[in-house]
Amino acid sequence: MSTATPASAIVPASSANLSADIEKQFSAKGIKDRPAYLKAKKIGGHKLAFRDAVADDAAFIVALRTNEQKARYISQTSTDVAQQRLWLDNYAQDDRQVYFIIENSKREPIGTVRLYDRQGDSFCWGSWILQAGAPSSSAIESALMVYHYALALGFRQAHFEVRKANESVWKFHERFGAIKTAETAEDFHYTIAASDIANSLDRYAKFLPKGITIEF
Numbered sequence: 514m515s516t517a518t519p520a521s522a523i524v525p526a527s528s529a530n531l532s533a534d535i536e537k538q539f540s541a542k543g544i545k546d547r548p549a550y551l552k553a554k555k556i557g558g559h560k561l562a563f564r565d566a567v568a569d570d571a572a573f574i575v576a577l578r579t580n581e582q583k584a585r586y587i588s589q590t591s592t593d594v595a596q597q598r599l600w601l602d603n604y605a606q607d608d609r610q611v612y613f614i615i616e617n618s619k620r621e622p623i624g625t626v627r628l629y630d631r632q633g634d635s636f637c638w639g640s641w642i643l644q645a646g647a648p649s650s651s652a653i654e655s656a657l658m659v660y661h662y663a664l665a666l667g668f669r670q671a672h673f674e675v676r677k678a679n680e681s682v683w684k685f686h687e688r689f690g691a692i693k694t695a696e697t698a699e700d701f702h703y704t705i706a707a708s709d710i711a712n713s714l715d716r717y718a719k720f721l722p723k724g725i726t727i728e729f
């Protein structure tokens with residue numbers, strides 16, 4: 514286990530920010546085209562942890578994604594747990610995305626988040642869902658953990674889409690410094706630059722005071 518670069522030390526644009534462990538992973542896997550996604554066994558935060566999603570998480574994910582309240586602004590998911598297991602089996606072989614189960618301090622699953630669709634040095638994140646009743650700091654902490662990990666992997670910006678009707682979520686992203694770049698009938702498209710990500714990591718440092726730990 515190693516401690517990633519502390520939030521306050523994250524400055525954009527230098528691969529020197531990659532932790533030694535990440536560098537080792539890239540070398541071991543022969544990954545030269547960077548930044549790139551790396552699945553991690555566990556990312557430790559402050560009150561939360563992320564762990565790599567596995568086939569046995571299928572029932573949890575289906576329940577979360579088909580919850581009437583939570584499913585309003587995400588793409589539709591089948592209620593078929595076997596199908597979800599299959600998706601997770603395929604995911605395990607797919608190095609183009611990282612899917613995390615968000616856990617609370619009791620190591621109970623409380624949500625999901627996913628990094629995918631790399632475009633150059635920009636990563637996309639989504640599939641971001643927190644169970645009803647998750648502590649209110651969980652949204653900010655999980656977002657900070659995503660950004661912290663992505664910067665550690667060498668990403669320098671993010672892009673994502675949010676349904677226009679999902680107002681609390683696009684407001685959340687705008688408070689983080691995301692800039693609207695386009696809109697379709699249903700969605701707003703956003704980007705956020707490394708400097709704005711770094712500002713938010715600093716501004717909200719009390720939610721993730723020691724940065725993240727990474728276990729591969």
Ligand SMILES: CC(C)(COP(=O)(O)OP(=O)(O)OC[C@H]1O[C@@H](n2cnc3c(N)ncnc32)[C@H](O)[C@@H]1OP(=O)(O)O)[C@@H](O)C(=O)NCCC(=O)NCCS
Binds near residue numbers: 582679682
């Ligand atoms: C996306 C999701 C995980 C965000 O979590 P959330 O808890 O709704 O996030 P919120 O914006 O309400 O923020 C949680 C708390 O942090 C506070 N907060 C959020 N941003 C903050 C900020 N920048 N500064 C200070 N406080 C902030 C909020 O006020 C809120 O506090 P409260 O609980 O006391 O009201 C959750 O809404 C969800 O699961 N949605 C369903 C799936 C979905 O639509 N996902 C997004 C697809 S793009």
